[in-house]
Amino acid sequence: MSGAPILHARKVSITFGGLKALCDFELAVAPGELVGLIGPNGAGKTTAFNVLTGVYRPTSGEVALGGEVVSGLRPHRIASRGLARTFQNIRLFKELSVLDNVRIACHHRSRISWLGSVVAGVRSAREEAEILARAEESLERMGLLHKRHELARNLPYGEQRRLEIARALATGPRCLLLDEPAAGMNASEKVELMALIRRIRDELGVAIVVIEHDMRLVMGVCERLCVLDHGVQIAHGSPEAVRRDPRVIEAYLGTQDGDAHGPLQEARP
Numbered sequence: 001m002s003g004a005p006i007l008h009a010r011k012v013s014i015t016f017g018g019l020k021a022l023c024d025f026e027l028a029v030a031p032g033e034l035v036g037l038i039g040p041n042g043a044g045k046t047t048a049f050n051v052l053t054g055v056y057r058p059t060s061g062e063v064a065l066g067g068e069v070v071s072g073l074r075p076h077r078i079a080s081r082g083l084a085r086t087f088q089n090i091r092l093f094k095e096l097s098v099l100d101n102v103r104i105a106c107h108h109r110s111r112i113s114w115l116g117s118v119v120a121g122v123r124s125a126r127e128e129a130e131i132l133a134r135a136e137e138s139l140e141r142m143g144l145l146h147k148r149h150e151l152a153r154n155l156p157y158g159e160q161r162r163l164e165i166a167r168a169l170a171t172g173p174r175c176l177l178l179d180e181p182a183a184g185m186n187a188s189e190k191v192e193l194m195a196l197i198r199r200i201r202d203e204l205g206v207a208i209v210v211i212e213h214d215m216r217l218v219m220g221v222c223e224r225l226c227v228l229d230h231g232v233q234i235a236h237g238s239p240e241a242v243r244r245d246p247r248v249i250e251a252y253l254g255t256q257d258g259d260a261h262g263p264l265q266e267a268r269p
């Protein structure tokens, strides 16, 4: 990594009861970098996102965003400083339009609630116009502008996933965390989505950390990977280096026998 990190987790640990879900987790993401966070089920990937975004307060260690420590702040405060995320399970306002789902996120970012602004009329027409433009730009980027007046619940599954990303992007993040954005998609949708994620990074220069189970996909688009297993970071580096790391092979395959079948086997060229 070159340059000061936009997002930096330093020796972050979190314990649930007796379970150490993350142990001395280290992650430094440079501005505009695309990083993959991988690991077997239960490795601690979502927990890492929850700590980074303030959902959980770390038991020890700290998280900095743009050089300022944010661990301990509430999630909305961290979000307003430029850290956006999507969730493993789709969390849309299904009964609202596609456009309103994105506009709400923009209002949230600007601290005056959407309802509050509607009721009290406190928001100027200019601010409203800016939010609308930002929301539409984000929808266009994700290929959803033509669906802006549809109800979110009527979108096909893959488009609901893209809408979640559009919503996160519309807040103008410096860093975007995507928790299994391609989950539940078919193979061609997944490839398309990962290419789109890479394009977003290229065009907007936003740093992105993506959790993805499909090794081939994640290794194809990310410059750097961080691998967790049982809450411990067992490897990090280029996809090439990670793919050959015996600890990674063991974590995924339960053996160091490279002939075994599994996600890493798929990842080989």
Ligand SMILES: Nc1ncnc2c1ncn2[C@@H]1O[C@H](COP(=O)(O)OP(=O)(O)OP(=O)(O)O)[C@@H](O)[C@H]1O
Pocket (backbone or CB within 6 Å): 016, 019, 021, 039, 040, 041, 042, 043, 044, 045, 046, 047, 048
């Ligand atoms: N709030 C919580 N309370 C207790 N245990 C938790 C909590 N959140 C996570 N865990 C535990 O921490 C461990 C890591 O879970 P986490 O969801 O972060 O894994 P993951 O790598 O995201 O897994 P998956 O790939 O299956 O989504 C698991 O053993 C999980 O049961």
